Amino acid sequence: MDENFQEYGHKLVTWYRQNRRDLPWRRTCDVYAIWVSETMLQQTRVETVIPYYLRFLSAFPGVADLAKASEEQVLKHWQGLGYYRRAKNLHLAAKQVCQEWGGDFPKTRDGWLQLAGVGDYTAGAVLSIAMGQPEPAIDGNVLRVMSRLLCIREPVRNTNVVRRIRKLLEYWLTNDVPSDVTQSIMELGAIVCTPRSPQCLLCPLAEGCRAKREGCAAELPVKVAKAARKKMLVSALWLEHAGQLLIEQRPEEGLLGGMWQLPSLSEERTEDGGSELPSALRLAESLMERLVAGSLLADEISESPQPYLVPVATEKHVFTHLEWEVHVCRPVGLALEKLFGQSQKRMELMIWVPVEDWDKYAWPRVYEKILEKLLSERVNI
DNA sequence: AAATCGGGGCG
DNA sequence: CGCCCAGATTT
Structure with a gap:
């Protein structure tokens, strides 16, 4: 790492502890609840998820309740949230956990990745946020914040770009509380380092942000064009x-x-x-x-x-x-x-x-x- | 690497 | 109207 990017992890966590939003899944340490929230939050806005999350946990308070529910019940509670395969996979994974592992959640990344619907992001998110492990969770927020901080002009989904971002993240994770590191970057991406019109004046990392320095923050991250509908x-x-x-x-x-x-x-x-x-x-x-x-x-x-x-x-x-x-x-x-x-x-x-x-x-x-x-x-x- | 898979909010 | 959101899975 060429500049002193290492220390920005501390600044971000300090900022996060003073500015974090009060969200339902931040009021619990329950692995199941946080797993549910991370699944609902895939490609879905926080404000959209909140009522679904509360209703879902009320209907299925624990992983055993979800495992013994019918698929119709689960789908009904997911109605309107979209990406319905998430609901089916969550249901399936709950059965996996209860029937094969006696209701105990995995404690390793490889274990989580075996669960239906759990990919690289969700595994890292649950492990760092709910289980205190220094596992990176890279979502759209992280890619945006990091691409701006480092002023990465290549397509941000590029494999070696993600690898570079992961390295920096892993370093931050070993020097602070993993839960706070993971959530601090996503929180910054959600309320300061936003996709359009980023609020650089409010950013705790503004001093070291290369994109801000070069005046291209709003143009990053670079993404590849999607196919027509x-x-x-x-x-x-x-x-x-x-x-x-x-x-x-x-x-x-x-x-x-x-x-x-x-x-x-x-x-x-x-x-x-x-x-x-x-x-x-x-x-x-x-x-x-x-x-x-x-x-x-x-x-x-x-x-x-x-x-x-x-x-x-x-x-x-x-x-x-x-x-x-x-x-x-x-x-x-x-x-x-x-x-x-x-x-x-x-x-x-x-x-x-x-x-x-x-x-x-x-x-x-x-x-x-x-x-x-x-x-x-x-x-x- | 590219397609598939929802729905909504915002500029 | 286009873009993007705490992505995963299949081809």
């Missing part, structure tokens, strides 16, 4: 009969795995598509055909007058790597009681549920919005 057209059906609504569960793997939605079909949207509603209606028709065929009623339906579809709601939703335009349609002129009678058996992953019970299931945000909108309109009528 795909646009998808999604058609969903409102199928209601005798107070029952047809809903379907998404496949366990992949996008929104295991979550519930209105029966839906999607296709990639090409730019030359023109008007969206006609395309959405065609998509909805093919979904209706599939449902009718699946209910073994093809003959009877084909005899009855051709049903037509009425659009009742539309909603756009943006994910990290794709974009949905959801159109909800309701069939008119279809003998739904025939479909209902047959599909009581259960068609693939679809079930009829009382309309008022819809909120007992875990819905993706976009479908939750649609359901709330449609049901509130109904109450007003």
Whole structure:
């Protein structure tokens, strides 16, 4: 290390002890609770996590409570938080801990890395914050703070850049309380060394910050461009009969795995598509055909007058790597009681549920919005 | 190394 | 509207 970067660890920890926010997971030393918080905080803002964290720990106070819960319960408590595989992995890992290790958490980095959903960051975070070990935890905050302090102009995710940052971090960790070292950098990144318009005037490291000296703090860190988002057209059906609504569960793997939605079909949207509603209606028709065929009623339906579809709601939703335009349609002129009678058996992953019970299931945000909108309109009528 | 995987807040 | 957030996992 060319300059005296070693001593900045002390300055940062001193600053942290005087300026740290009062956060729920900073009021506990419980390894389980801190592990839950770190999992929820992956790619998710502190303010978003707080209510989820409190509810989750209230529902599952210890790792044994989580291990014996059902996956539906766990998903329901994660509803709206996103990246739902985190919830499944957390649940799975809790079972691992209880069944294979008698409820005792690992005490080494390699042990933690064996748990589902625990990667390099989370292992280091739990070990340093909850277990007092000098293990580095490198997240987006750390990369940003360090890239500015050292004025690193290469892409910050570059392997040897991360290696360099890790070395400095390891040094700091051996000279202070590990929990405070880890949290001090993240805290600085969260409230001072922010992604845009960093507050260098408030920074305890301003004196030694190379980026500040060179006037490029706001331009760092350098990141590589991401791929463009795909646009998808999604058609969903409102199928209601005798107070029952047809809903379907998404496949366990992949996008929104295991979550519930209105029966839906999607296709990639090409730019030359023109008007969206006609395309959405065609998509909805093919979904209706599939449902009718699946209910073994093809003959009877084909005899009855051709049903037509009425659009009742539309909603756009943006994910990290794709974009949905959801159109909800309701069939008119279809003998739904025939479909209902047959599909009581259960068609693939679809079930009829009382309309008022819809909120007992875990819905993706976009479908939750649609359901709330449609049901509130109904109450007003 | 690049893609996949949510949702929301902020400039 | 684009960017980013206490990342992990798969390809």
